[in-house]
Amino acid sequence: MKFHWFAEATYPHLPDDFPQKGLSSWVSTPPALMDPVKVGETYRMFIRLMQQADRDGFDGLAVNEHHQTPFAMTPSPNLLAASLASTTENAAILIIGDSLALYNPPTRVAEEMAYLDCVSGGRVIAGFVFGTPMDSVFAYGNPPPELRDRFHEARKLILRAWEAKEPFAFNGKYTQLRYVNCWPRPIQARPPIWVPGSGSLETWDLVIDEDYCYGHLSFSGLHSAKPMVDAYWEYVAARGGDMNPHRMAFTQLICCAATDAEAEAKYYEAVRYFYRMNTLDPKFTMAPGYTTIRSQQAMAARMQGAPNLRPEDRIRAAKGEMSFWEYDEKGYIIAGTPRRVRQRVRELATDLHIGQLIGCLHMGNLAEETAAENTHLFGTQVIPHLRDLWADQPDHWTPPISQQRIAARAQAALEAAE
């Protein structure tokens, strides 16, 4: 089992009454609400925390791409990745991922990921994403029915740019380049590829056909995800795909502390901030043609069965109306002492059959000090106790160099302890 450090780079200074203002936290959020100086402080905090995560034994440092939102101020994950590639040693640089349709020409992704792989010594995981409707079709203006087509054309161009022995001409529908010749090339001939999705059948087919790692990147936890993740694995099995749990990543908010009471005291406000400030206007979540009708029908059928999470629970969670332990009970967060967190992560990973956990160790407006403690407790008192999970199955979806270095460090720590 692998553990990756992640946080949405959330703007932590929205006014407390922001949710009552009727504004969307995506696409159209008034820029007057942001202080760029504080944004810079926030970025530097995330860089410090991820550098610490590298020292504390995490397998990967995850960075993502979103646009026009205080929820996640990471317009290019490659920028944050660049800060980490040259200042960390062991963990994979998990770019999850570049929104392929938004790079023009997409060879930019091939070049920048290659740069990052070179600087990091071969530690890049190449995540390719479609981007949410908010990002790809509203903020970046792609006609929704073109998005998948653009993504696949870009994906093929990038893979070919990494592998071609000679410069080549690329005559695509959206990109025409007479001379493609990627300098630099990645150290890993082809970095591991991850593709996150939200349940579209077309994405499932892609990751099965290409043997990519699939990511279910929700922030609603086990009960919310269970019907979809189960349906995904059934689909993989039915299509004869690889059932290796390392082929699936899942996000989970983590709140570790010395005692359960301390966890509640330190994290409750930040958890509430994370959920209640994300006042995404539903009209930006759907665009005609973004999801095919075939996938819409499949998703609607799955929606029927989330037995342990009622629709009213989802609303209360989004409004910050749950108690801390209710968030925990419903699966939105996994909180408490390292012993308790360990046990619940084990249950989660076993239940969902996942081998890559993307832990959100910072959320909302959490204090840096608490996030640092969270990172340290999880890295040193949770991860080492869960290494037995799926240990019998090979992991082809994280960089070999990171696997070797982290295993060597764990061994050294064990010997030092003896």
Add this chain to the structure above:
Amino acid sequence: MIQGRMRVGDFDVRAWSGGSGPPLVYLHGFEQHPGDAPYLRRLAETHHVLAPEHPGFGASAGFDRLTDLQDLILYYRALIESWNQGPVDLIGHCLGGMFAAELAILAPTLVRRLILVDPYGLWLEDEPLPDPFLLGPPALAAVKWRDPAHAARETSAFDPDQGDTAAEFRTMNLTAASKFMWPIPDRGLARRLPYLTTPTLVIHGAADGLTPPSYQRAWAAALPNARTALIDEAGHLPMVEAEDAFIGLVETFLE
């Protein structure tokens, strides 16, 4: 009006046709084909009317065959040629107005007279149009109708026997429309309008909030020889809200 199918190249579309007289083609807007609409029947009293449903909309095939506006306009040129009625009078409403203007530019000998009704296709920097894809039902009704109570008069080509739900029908239509309207319904028509030589009438509903009558000035400036008309009692669908006034303007212009 009789519903049928027309095939051009390797796919076919649904179309309504009827009446007799000079040939007239009607191109519908971004939301849906109106089906066997009262105003199409009125036009069919004096014309031989053909009203195709755009490729990718409703029961028309061809969504994957057309990428951009040029593909679509060439398709419509072939479709009207295959109808074999000679030059036609062409009415385009809303998104269909953008298509009709492009078609008259591309195939001037195929279009005798051109009527654009609350057309998309132009974009004014100082007066950005509302985003039709973002408007929920109440907000859409508010900008679309002079009187939202008139919404009940609007007809639709939606047919549950085709196997889709009404929501799927709408999604399909808006998906197809997004190829020509997302994120901004301007595919460069303004650059080509100087080549439009067909006698043209531009009609706007005075209460249209989607393609407001102020855009009529831009159309008039780009087409100095065009006639313009304003229908006071209508919003974005004058043929629905003020059918008599609409038919009167059309018949007078086409006489």
